[in-house]
Amino acid sequence: MDPHPAITISRTLGSGGTEAGLLVARRLGWPFCDRRILRMAAGASGSTVAGLARQEERPSGFLEQVMNILGFGSPEAPYTPMLELPMYSRDLFQLERQVMRELVERAPSVIVGRGGFVALRDLPQALHVSIDADRDLRIQSLVRRGKQPDLEAARKAVEVSDRGRAGFIKDISGLDWHDPRNFDLVLDLSRGGLDAGVEAIVAEARRRFRLV
Numbered sequence: 001m002d003p004h005p006a007i008t009i010s011r012t013l014g015s016g017g018t019e020a021g022l023l024v025a026r027r028l029g030w031p032f033c034d035r036r037i038l039r040m041a042a043g044a045s046g047s048t049v050a051g052l053a054r055q056e057e058r059p060s061g062f063l064e065q066v067m068n069i070l071g072f073g074s075p076e077a078p079y080t081p082m083l084e085l086p087m088y089s090r091d092l093f094q095l096e097r098q099v100m101r102e103l104v105e106r107a108p109s110v111i112v113g114r115g116g117f118v119a120l121r122d123l124p125q126a127l128h129v130s131i132d133a134d135r136d137l138r139i140q141s142l143v144r145r146g147k148q149p150d151l152e153a154a155r156k157a158v159e160v161s162d163r164g165r166a167g168f169i170k171d172i173s174g175l176d177w178h179d180p181r182n183f184d185l186v187l188d189l190s191r192g193g194l195d196a197g198v199e200a201i202v203a204e205a206r207r208r209f210r211l212v
Helices: 017-028 035-045 049-055 062-070 089-106 135-144 151-173 194-209
Strands: 006-011 109-112 126-132 185-188
Touching (some): 006 194, 017 194, 089 109, 185 194
């Protein structure tokens, strides 16, 4: 059975990309797949959702980093047991990739994050969207929405997220997350706003997939 069409949305933290994906899904009447992917992956692997969430979008050297932080390789630091052994990002990505493909086989889907544009790169019926916004606006958005306590914390969160997501994509695919050539549609929501961004995605999906 041929897979249904899919829209993948890669977004920066605080850009409004997740909200855009949800609104696009509502406009088209398609399932919105974000945490749902994580829940299905957790069920397939026997892990907890919280445990897998901590490992997402981290380079595969993260396990070694954690071991060093916890003192596994340092004779001066006391041994601290790990609560849950991290899964390498490549392993987790392959698991989530299978989940994404299963979802698209069931129904047309809007997939936010989780390397969707890489996982469904060979899917003919896919629209790959990248969403970003002005960095200062992203930082302010995190504070305004209560995601971070102050601007400094939000600034650090944005820096860590951007670095982690770029490293994750590089690690699993060798691609540059910032390269617009990896996407069919690149949007800056700080210019046109959320509604205009949603309208652009819906219009392109209807054109590309010949939707009524």
